[in-house]
Amino acid sequence: MSKSVLGLYDDANQAADAMDALKAAGFPLGTFDVLTGTPYPEGAFGEHVPQHRLFRFPAFGAIIGFTLALFLTTATQIAYPLVTGGKPILSLFAMLVILYEMSMLSAVISTVVGIVIESRLPNVNPGVYDPRITEGLIGVVITTEDDQADTAIAALNGAGAMEIKQA
Amino acid sequence: MQQRRTIDQIHTNRVLLNGQLDTPKWWAPTVITLGIIVAIGFFLIGIMVNKGLGVTGLSRPVYWGLFITTFVFWVGISHAGIMISAILRLSQAEWRRPVTRAAELLTVFSLLTALMFPLMHAGRPWRIIYYIVPYDFARGIMPNVRSPLIWDPVAISTYLTGSTLFLYIALLPDLGNLRDRTTGWQKAFYTILALGWRGNPRQWKLQTVGGILLSALMLPIFVSVHSIVSWDFAVTPAVEGWHSTIFAPYFVIGAVHSGVSAVVTMMALMRWLWKWEDFIRPEHFDALARLLIVVATGWLAFTFLELIFAVYGLDAPEIELRDMQIFQWPWNLLFVVFVFTGYIIPVGMWLQKSVRNNIALMFWSSLFVNIGMWLERFMIIVPGLARKTPFVYTWEAYRPSGLEWFILFWSLAWVTFLMLLFSRFFPLVPLFEQKESQTFGDSIKIGRARVPAIVREAD
Numbered sequence: 001m002s003k004s005v006l007g008l009y010d011d012a013n014q015a016a017d018a019m020d021a022l023k024a025a026g027f028p029l030g031t032f033d034v035l036t037g038t039p040y041p042e043g044a045f046g047e048h049v050p051q052h053r054l055f056r057f058p059a060f061g062a063i064i065g066f067t068l069a070l071f072l073t074t075a076t077q078i079a080y081p082l083v084t085g086g087k088p089i090l091s092l093f094a095m096l097v098i099l100y101e102m103s104m105l106s107a108v109i110s111t112v113v114g115i116v117i118e119s120r121l122p123n124v125n126p127g128v129y130d131p132r133i134t135e136g137l138i139g140v141v142i143t144t145e146d147d148q149a150d151t152a153i154a155a156l157n158g159a160g161a162m163e164i165k166q167a
Numbered sequence: 168m169q170q171r172r173t174i175d176q177i178h179t180n181r182v183l184l185n186g187q188l189d190t191p192k193w194w195a196p197t198v199i200t201l202g203i204i205v206a207i208g209f210f211l212i213g214i215m216v217n218k219g220l221g222v223t224g225l226s227r228p229v230y231w232g233l234f235i236t237t238f239v240f241w242v243g244i245s246h247a248g249i250m251i252s253a254i255l256r257l258s259q260a261e262w263r264r265p266v267t268r269a270a271e272l273l274t275v276f277s278l279l280t281a282l283m284f285p286l287m288h289a290g291r292p293w294r295i296i297y298y299i300v301p302y303d304f305a306r307g308i309m310p311n312v313r314s315p316l317i318w319d320p321v322a323i324s325t326y327l328t329g330s331t332l333f334l335y336i337a338l339l340p341d342l343g344n345l346r347d348r349t350t351g352w353q354k355a356f357y358t359i360l361a362l363g364w365r366g367n368p369r370q371w372k373l374q375t376v377g378g379i380l381l382s383a384l385m386l387p388i389f390v391s392v393h394s395i396v397s398w399d400f401a402v403t404p405a406v407e408g409w410h411s412t413i414f415a416p417y418f419v420i421g422a423v424h425s426g427v428s429a430v431v432t433m434m435a436l437m438r439w440l441w442k443w444e445d446f447i448r449p450e451h452f453d454a455l456a457r458l459l460i461v462v463a464t465g466w467l468a469f470t471f472l473e474l475i476f477a478v479y480g481l482d483a484p485e486i487e488l489r490d491m492q493i494f495q496w497p498w499n500l501l502f503v504v505f506v507f508t509g510y511i512i513p514v515g516m517w518l519q520k521s522v523r524n525n526i527a528l529m530f531w532s533s534l535f536v537n538i539g540m541w542l543e544r545f546m547i548i549v550p551g552l553a554r555k556t557p558f559v560y561t562w563e564a565y566r567p568s569g570l571e572w573f574i575l576f577w578s579l580a581w582v583t584f585l586m587l588l589f590s591r592f593f594p595l596v597p598l599f600e601q602k603e604s605q606t607f608g609d610s611i612k613i614g615r616a617r618v619p620a621i622v623r624e625a626d
Binding site: 033034035036037038039040041042045047048049050052054055058072073076077080082084091094095097098100101102104105107108109111112114115116118119120121122123124125126129131132133134135136 | 318
């Protein structure tokens, strides 16, 4: 049975000490995390710097959008082949406008999907949390087995936690 | 950031969430009044749909009038959001923080409003579907992708969808904050919308990187949208004054001028109505006014370039049109008002530091700009159609009806109504951006002076 333990701190240095204490206690990276109400400089708490693959999403989306737009603009002009001024049926300049817009639309939608997925959202079981985190407190949260919970609580308290919550 | 001050997170929450947690007394009566105006507007639109466009002043040869002018006006206003939010985000301008959300919101609601005008203008709105959706496979009739009237809805839909998603992604941390501050049905509402936001380093990193990436994607869309709107006119060789190669950049810079001015108007109202003096400060108006001086001067250059390009060709009808626009009654009066309100008065004011730091004067100068910019669109669209041309026996026939005027003012009420409704449920200033500014802010000593400074991550 796993347990989620949260230590609350009002000082960033204490939160960083708590992260160090958890590392020193042998908890593997990825089992503990820091929660804040505002972005902090990367590595401020000695946390694992998260890697992401967000940049692949817009590229993939743009390719899908471009392909769909190419099909739509080509198919509609061929389906109703209206010759204008002896020009070719497929009007490239006009198609470019639609190709561009649909590629960009698809890139934006896939980027948003990418942000949500890479942020690990939606998170239906967020675990232990405290609303005061969005008021300025810093939370250090760890998910561990029941028999390791006391070690984690000791590490969090050792760094000066003002409160410990468990779920 | 000379005016930076230290504000703790509890105070930031209390003040910036006052619209959601402690609705101001003026909110309900204002929304009800605007709601009545909006309802009357919809009733009049219903009458117009029922009776046809005969209830407007539109007739040959002026078949594009107040509705299309107002459509271009609102598309222009919509350029505020991405101009402010994306460019300032990409350039990491510190003064963007209280401005971005309101600007993005203005984009979304003004685009929604702009989209309604071509629908009304069509007279039979449901027929719009015939040229957007492939509808008649039996006869093989498809949307004509060669027409700018197809490019236009495609571009605007792209911009509207992108802006709405951008707005939502940037709202996620504040939705988490609202979830933490509310109870009952409100908590359930914000819990669903916040998607389980917790504020760990991964989520913050994605918020930052995603914001920059979306800004970079939205910027070219923003340029394309008003370029394509300008091509509604510029690819029409039959109307003098419309068929101009300079229209795309001219429309884009005009849109930025009117859009950023609308953001100034909105910021002044936000500061007064919600009492956000700690967050929306004179320094923000000062920065926006400096930006506007550059944008407005660029726009003025394009205005006169457009005129010079038209006259330089010595094409008689084109010269006659310009003569009519600038020297003949009543167009000459409109032209003077347009130049004075669009540039001379506001820029003359913004050159004074005392004006840039005076919020009331900035408010009024920004209103002047948008009066001028609406007139600019009217002066582009209508005179070219109204001028007498050979073999045409009706001209100068356009007198906007009372209904058209009401719907123009209705659109202002409608956008304000939507903004106020939004403000009841969502914060107009991004709280996490304000808090980030405090976290990254510090003061350093240079010689004997202590000055505010901001830490910036290299990425």
